[in-house]
Amino acid sequence: MSEVDIDHLRQWIGRSEVRQELLTPAMAARFNATFDRGDEPANGEIAPSMIHLCLAPPAAPTGELGEDGHPARGGFLPPVPLPRRMWAGGAFTFHDDILVGETVARHSSIQDVTLKQGRSGALCFVTVNHQITADSRPVLTERQDIVYRDIDPPGRAxxxxxxxxxxxxxxxxxxxxxxxxxxxxxxxxxxxxxxxxxxxxxxxxxxxxxxxxxxxxxxxxxxxxxxxxxxxxxxxxxxxxxxxxxxxxxxxxxxxxxxxxxxxxxxxxxxxxxxxxxx
Structure with missing residues (x-):
């Protein structure tokens, strides 16, 4: 059972970062190919919805990844000492379209860190707010709910x-x-x-x-x-x-x-x- 120092982790509340990336026609084409959408949008055309999730991801060096392939804990997100992490939920409010050829920026901040008990033990929830802009235009607001949990005990049905x-x-x-x-x-x-x-x-x-x-x-x-x-x-x-x-x-x-x-x-x-x- 991993010990979670929730008071320490709550010190991450309010931390922020900004990441940005140019949305190229090539990226939009790869996204559409992955989802069998077929189109290859050109600069100035409306980008496919949800492509912002593929832009400006954290780029940890390969040598700094853990055994599970995740980057080392800490940095922008709090270093929760529970081994399993998942995107538990979220919400999007769309304000405008993203256009291919625009620079998409994600302004992120930690909104909350809470600890609960579940069937498998401790559950640590981290809530992140993202404000997304395209060439400085507000295009969407996102709430991301991340949950960290322990490994299920052996024999649990x-x-x-x-x-x-x-x-x-x-x-x-x-x-x-x-x-x-x-x-x-x-x-x-x-x-x-x-x-x-x-x-x-x-x-x-x-x-x-x-x-x-x-x-x-x-x-x-x-x-x-x-x-x-x-x-x-x-x-x-x-x-x-x-x-x-x-x-x-x-x-x-x-x-x-x-x-x-x-x-x-x-x-x-x-x-x-x-x-x-x-x-």
Whole structure:
């Protein structure tokens, strides 16, 4: 059981950083190819939604990565001493379009650090706020919820939530190793659970490669755009259970008075990520 000094970690609240990157046509083309969108946007055209998640990632030297492929703890994010980290949820408010050829800047700050107890032990939540600009224009506001947790104790039986009913709108997604690897490459994400099958099964004990949370969120937002014909003004999501590359999963959507309720799930499995899109 890892000890968490929450008073020390809360000293990171208020820390900030700014990262920026030019959004080139080549980057936009690689993003669209990864998601089978086909288009190759030129300078001045509207960039695909959620591409900002692929811009200006931290670039830790390879020699400074841990065994799991993550950079060493500390720096901008607090050095939480729990071994497993995941993007637990978040929310986006879209203000304007990003155009290909613009310089996209991410102004980030640590909003909160809290400690809770879960089934597997301590859970440390870090809330990060991102203000995104394109050529100095405000284009979106993002809240990112990161959770750190301990490894499950040996012999603990996994929870078996009930299977989710299919949505009125439904699309099947094959989580191929190529898709997961390409998204890791787009986001410069070295976390081995997404592309290293021997590691994720033999060391971390999962049944297969894990589908990224941001990848699922991007697929759900693109699904919402397709159904409504326009990018939502707001999009919020929460991860509930993991998806692996062991079986196809589905994107699902139902309309309600506030917009679209969306979720990912296996055909016979529980909700993996739930989301809401509003216009």
């Amino acid at each position: 996994p929870r078996t939530p009930p299977a989710a009913a299919p949505g009125r709108h439904r699309r099947v997604i094959p989580p191929s190793p190529a898709l997961l690897f390409r998204y890791s490459a787009l986001t410069f994400n070295g976390h081995r659970i997404h592309y290293d099958h021997p590691y994720v099964t033999g060391v971390e004990g999962y049944p297969g490669l894990i589908v990224h949370g941001p990848l699922q969120a991007t697929l759900l937002l693109h699904f919402a755009e397709t159904l409504r014909g326009a990018r939502p003004a707001g999009f919020a999501f929460r991860s509930l259970s993991p998806l692996f590359d062991t079986a196809d999963f589905t994107l699902n959507a139902d309309e309600d008075a506030d917009g679209l309720r969306l979720w990912t799930a296996y055909a016979d499995g529980p909700v993996a990520m739930e989301a809401r899109a509003s216009w």
